[in-house]
Amino acid sequence: MNESSEFSLIQRYFSNFMVEREDVIVGVGDDCAVLQTPDNKLTAVSIDTLVQDVHFFADVDPYRLGVKALAVNLSDLAAMGAEPAWFTLALSLPDIQHEWLQAFSAGLADMARQHQIALVGGDTTRGPLTVTIQVHGHVAAGKFLRRNAAKAADLICVTGFLGDAAAGLQYKLGQLNEAVLSAADQQYLVQRLEMPTPRNHIGQQLVGKAHAAIDISDGLLADLQHILNASNKGACINLAALPLSDSLRKLPLPLANQLALTGGEDYELCFTASAENVDELSQQFPGMIHIIGEVNAETGIYYRDAQGNRQRFSAIKAGYDHFSS
Ligand SMILES: [Mg+2]
Known part of the structure; x- marks a missing residue:
């Protein structure tokens, strides 16, 4: 040219x-x-x-x-x-x-x-x-969000639904059992992959209320780990609280959970904040803020299983191994 x-x-x-x-x-x-x-x-x-x-x-x-x-x-x-x-x-x-x-x-x-x-x-x-x-x-000045200020006992929150984009990608690659997905589910998941909805209106309102924040581009666990590393903290995730869309719920639950935890490109926000501030934000953005766990003073990411027992992430799936170190 x-x-x-x-x-x-x-x-x-x-x-x-x-x-x-x-x-x-x-x-x-x-x-x-x-x-x-x-x-x-x-x-x-x-x-x-x-x-x-x-x-x-x-x-x-x-x-x-x-x-x-x-x-x-x-x-x-x-x-x-x-x-x-x-x-x-x-x-x-x-x-x-x-x-x-x-x-x-x-x-x-x-x-x-x-x-x-x-x-x-x-x-x-x-x-x-x-x-x-x-x-x-x-x-x-001084009023922006960083990854490095998560505090012990903060609640860990995410916006929107997780795992949809990764499911959309797997669908496009022919890796999903399409029989369980309606045409509308397929369209929805691919749309979430191809047209993410950045949460700027929420992000701007987190200033002064959230302690730490990141956007989820590489998958929840990977991006949460960035917050935890920068803040020198750990976390426990409540698997049952992961926000899954109706379309994603059509997939077997272990797969849906895995996509929500490790699938990339959701472009939702993950942040940590006091319970009081999370309450306020939930009222401000009805249905958009999901509490998925809490920050621990000791490092390491754990999850709570269906029986309420605390488990290390490496224990449930080989794919999570890099979180065991
Ligand atoms: Mg980012």
């Missing part, structure tokens, strides 16, 4: 859906964007790359890819309690397909409008299909 075609690509597909923000002094179209950080605010920054055949299938719906590429980045802002503000996009394309670009930018635009985040710059090159997005959000 020469410079003029690159320029026209960004102009043509990615500058018309601009979210208008007063803090964008210069947006797409010049050598740099010029941005105004509000007084007394700090900037939270995160970047994520999605690569074809690694993070998505070659035949993925381009609208959904646009949604997901921004959603996974917004989810990191949610985990810090940051208010979404700006993003930049680097797009590598094997060739220019106008229909594909139109659908992709429509997905991106819908997610951007929903979260009032403005595209402020972009770059396109020829190459294997790769989408890189960097997001910027506003936080107030």
Whole structure:
């Protein structure tokens, strides 16, 4: 692609859906964007790359890819309690397909409008299909969420349902017994994989109420472990309290639990907070906040089985072995 075609690509597909923000002094179209950080605010920054055949299938719906590429980045802002503000996009394309670009930018635009985040710059090159997005959000000094401040006796909570995206992936790979899933279940699970719903509205309200937070991209146990390591704490999970969607419950319970614990790409939030604050948050977000366990002073992740006995995670499934160390 020469410079003029690159320029026209960004102009043509990615500058018309601009979210208008007063803090964008210069947006797409010049050598740099010029941005105004509000007084007394700090900037939270995160970047994520999605690569074809690694993070998505070659035949993925381009609208959904646009949604997901921004959603996974917004989810990191949610985990810090940051208010979404700006993003930049680097797009590598094997060739220019106008229909594909139109659908992709429509997905991106819908997610951007929903979260009032403005595209402020972009770059396109020829190459294997790769989408890189960097997001910027506003936080107030000292008022953002970290992974390292979980306290003993905190409740461990998650938003939404867990395991759906992993089930959607297994379904797409032909690894699920499809007979137990209705067409609506199949659609729901694949939608949860392909169009995650970042929880920014909840993340921003966790500031000052949660002690530690993370978004669940690699699976609950792996991401909770990041909080516990950073906080030098342990946890006990109540398996019966894992929030499973009606569709996921159609699968055998051990599989549903395993997907909820270790499946990735849910893009829900996991946080720890005092019982009092969890109560308040549950009233603020009815049906969205699920208490799944509590933080322990001693390290190690345990679970409570159906009989109420405490077990080490490594004991129930070979796949959890890396949690035994
Ligand atoms: Mg993250």
